[in-house]
Amino acid sequence: MALRKEIAILGAGPAAIATACALRRLGHEVLLIGVPRNTAVEGVSQRTLGLLREHGLAAAADSVGGPGERVGSWGGIDVAGNSEYVVQRAEFDRALLADAAAMGVRICAERVVRYERLGALWRVHTKRNYVDCRVAVDARGRRAQRSPRRGPALIAVCQRLCTPRTGRVFTRLEAIAQGWCWLAADGRGMSWLQITSGREPSLRLGLDEHLRRLVATAPQVAADLSGAIATGAPIARAATPSLCTRPDEPGLIRAGDAAIALDPLSGQGMYEALRSVVAVTGAVRGYLSGYWDPIAKFMAERTAELWQQSSLKAAHHYGQEAQKNPSPFWSEAAARYRAIQPAPPIPGGARIDWRPVLNSARIELRRVVVTPQFPRGVWQVDAVDLPKLLDFLHAARTTDVACAARRFGCPPAAAAHAMQWLSDHGLLEPAGPAGGTGPHGSPADRLD
Ligand SMILES: Cc1cc2nc3c(=O)[nH]c(=O)nc-3n(C[C@H](O)[C@H](O)[C@H](O)COP(=O)(O)OP(=O)(O)OC[C@H]3O[C@@H](n4cnc5c(N)ncnc54)[C@H](O)[C@@H]3O)c2cc1C
Known part of the structure; x- marks a missing residue:
């Protein structure tokens, strides 16, 4: 049909x-x-x-269980305390x-x-x-x-296990030379082991043997799983970012x-x-x-922005562990992440440009303020349209908050916040103590 x-x-x-x-x-x-x-x-x-x-x-x-306690360590630092x-x-x-x-x-x-x-x-x-x-x-x-553009090649091998009903919900993170283990226990007799690594030779021996060998190098996870019985067959999940x-x-x-x-x-x-x-x-x-x-x-x-930001964070986390544990897995994965270059910074200071923005659940083209920090542009602060506010302040030759608030039909605090944002990004001179009106240095040379 x-x-x-x-x-x-x-x-x-x-x-x-x-x-x-x-x-x-x-x-x-x-x-x-x-x-x-x-x-x-x-x-x-x-x-x-x-x-x-x-x-x-x-x-x-x-349907989500918990919260459970998060335990373990990373780069030699305790990660306990979160849930x-x-x-x-x-x-x-x-x-x-x-x-x-x-x-x-x-x-x-x-x-x-x-x-x-x-x-x-x-x-x-x-x-x-x-x-x-x-x-x-x-x-x-x-x-x-x-x-796809890829980060380090990763595979996660996972096994469900039957463990004693302790009533304790927890997750554990433990790094090993070949990768990292994540263990989740629901306190009701179910535990889930996931070991993420590169393409280890032990994978060729079968998933059971691969898990057995790697768990043996993770003393805390091995202790948590003492007496646990595997239920069902292990599974492999492609995990390359x-x-x-x-x-x-x-x-x-x-x-x-x-x-x-x-x-x-x-x-x-x-x-x-x-x-x-x-x-x-x-x-x-x-x-x-x-x-x-x-x-x-x-x-x-x-x-692209999320890819760069997440790669930067991953380079940091993998780098932390590589310092403590300089095995090929950690050093190569950290290097791979470091090689993902951030976008080149936008030259110059803040300027006005046209960019697509999200407005009332719809993407549309708008004038925005682009800065090196916000390369995709910012068009509103506290619902005040920044380029329009800048146009108004220049045309009216004022830095008076009350006047701007009246013009934009917004609370004075919102106008003040938006003006402060423009001032922080070098597009507006800071207002005098009383807000004041009068001539001020025009940043028009920064604008397109
Ligand atoms: C090993 C591993 C561990 C992870 N651990 C975590 C974690 O602890 N926490 C976390 O937040 N994220 C984790 N993630 C990431 C998380 O799984 C995903 O980011 C998240 O599920 C993304 O949601 P999604 O809807 O985009 O894709 P998915 O959850 O993958 O959903 C895709 C859906 O599309 C369906 N589908 C696929 N092909 C077809 C088809 N041809 N026709 C019809 N339907 C189809 C699938 O059946 C599935 O329902 C992990 C990922 C991996 C690989």
Whole structure:
């Protein structure tokens, strides 16, 4: 059966379902085409849980266990003191689908085989059907990436285990020469061991033997697992961090891991997948309103920025461990991350430029203030439009807060905050003690 839809979302993980629900809330008809896959256990922070609730994914949030105590060490420093929630992905992904259904998202539980562009539409093929849509959001996870740029090659081997019911929920992080171990215990008799490494020779001996050999080098994890019994077979998960470099095409938008898959060491994969939903939703709505080029630019710059920031952090974390443990794994992974160059800084100081921005759940082109610190531009502070404020202050030759607040219909505190921001970035002279009016040095030579 062929269908015609405005928006099709491909995938059934957090990025797909949070995007589908956000678009439903904004009044769009959405068809989700996806099959749940994940059987793993993962850890999330309190702020990820907060994002799930913000997106209205209550069943998914309720399925999360914990919080548990986070223990272990990194680069010789104790990481205890934080907490981490334990996510059984099979249960969590089922709850996500329940949230989508409750939100009125239409679900087609089929595997996407391929999609293609047909004129102004995208045709998404499943084994039995196809769907024509104006917008396709590809949220099928890291395996959907095309032409990725990669960080260090990583593989995670995982094993579910039966352990005593201690009532203690905890996660443990322990570095070893070949990589790092993450152990999660739900206190109800389930533990999950994950060992992330490079392509170790021991992998050729089978996953069981590989795990056995590496656990033997992790004394704390081995102690936690004393007496544990493996349940089911171990699984291997591709864990290489990667950035999809194939540009989005008109009406095709990538979300979550399909756009950028982070190093699992960050523990931020789910958080970033959920955080991307606002941008993805804005891209869908912007495209439906007739824009494309600014959207493609916004999405590409957003993921490139996240790739650089996360690589910088990873270089730091891997470098910390490499200092204490200078094995080839740590030294090479740290070097690989260091080789990911940050974008060259924007020459000169702050200036006004046109950039795509997210405005009321829609991406559109706006005048923004670009600075070396904010290369993608800032267009509002406290809901005050910065370029318009600057235009007004120059034209009126004033730095009077009350006057600006009247002109922009905002509280004086918001006008003062926006003016302070312009002043901090060298676009405005600081106001005198009384705010004052009168001539002030024009930064017009900084403006385009
Ligand atoms: C080893 C490892 C450990 C990790 N640990 C953590 C952690 O502790 N904390 C954390 O926050 N993140 C962790 N992550 C990252 C986290 O899994 C992802 O970042 C997050 O799930 C991304 O969500 P997503 O919706 O983009 O993709 P996914 O969760 O991968 O969802 C993709 C969905 O698309 C479906 N799908 C795939 N192909 C098709 C198809 N052809 N047709 C239809 N549907 C399809 C899949 O079945 C799945 O439902 C880890 C990742 C790895 C590899």
